[in-house]
Amino acid sequence: xxxxxxxxxxxxxxxxxxxxxxxxxxxxxxxxxxxxxxxxxxxxxxxxxxxxxxxxxxxxxxxxxxxxxxxxxxxxxxxxxxxxxxxxxxxxxxxxxxxxxxxxxxxxxxxxxxxxxxxxxxxxxxxxxxxxxxxxxxxxx
Numbered sequence: 325x326x327x328x329x330x331x332x333x334x335x336x337x338x339x340x341x342x343x344x345x346x347x348x349x350x351x352x353x354x355x356x357x358x359x360x361x362x363x364x365x366x367x368x369x370x371x372x373x374x375x376x377x378x379x380x381x382x383x384x385x386x387x388x389x390x391x392x393x394x395x396x397x398x399x400x401x402x403x404x405x406x407x408x409x410x411x412x413x414x415x416x417x418x419x420x421x422x423x424x425x426x427x428x429x430x431x432x433x434x435x436x437x438x439x440x441x442x443x444x445x446x447x448x449x450x451x452x453x454x455x456x457x458x459x460x461x462x463x464x465x
Contacts, residue, residue: 361422365440375447379425382439383463386427389436396463399424405459
């Protein structure tokens with residue numbers, strides 16, 4: 325069974341895994357923030373309302389990887405949340421709301437899979453969980 329753990333400010337160990345991809349952004353500070361996200365995580369999926377059920381379904385389809393010691397990471401992408409995972413990157417030029425969902429192997433710090441979602445609104449349950457964790461939600465087996 326997958327558990328959702330809300331993590332407070334500065335307590336995101338799995339954020340180190342995102343470092344490898346986000347580190348590439350540092351060398352491209354003059355590029356539009358949305359293009360940087362797409363270069364690192366691929367073209368976004370679009371949703372008018374994105375729900376906790378959709379997060380759960382995406383992570384459930386990767387449950388075998390999570391059970392081997394990986395963790396899921398759900399992040400509202402903005403400069404504040406990126407700072408919490410050790411990245412000081414100016415993404416002010418990002419248009420719209422972006423959510424990143426990733427499965428990270430905690431032993432190797434490799435991102436096994438990720439999806440970038442551009443949304444208009446989050447459902448109340450997902451918004452509440454992300455708000456409690458200041459924009460970050462960690463999922464473990």
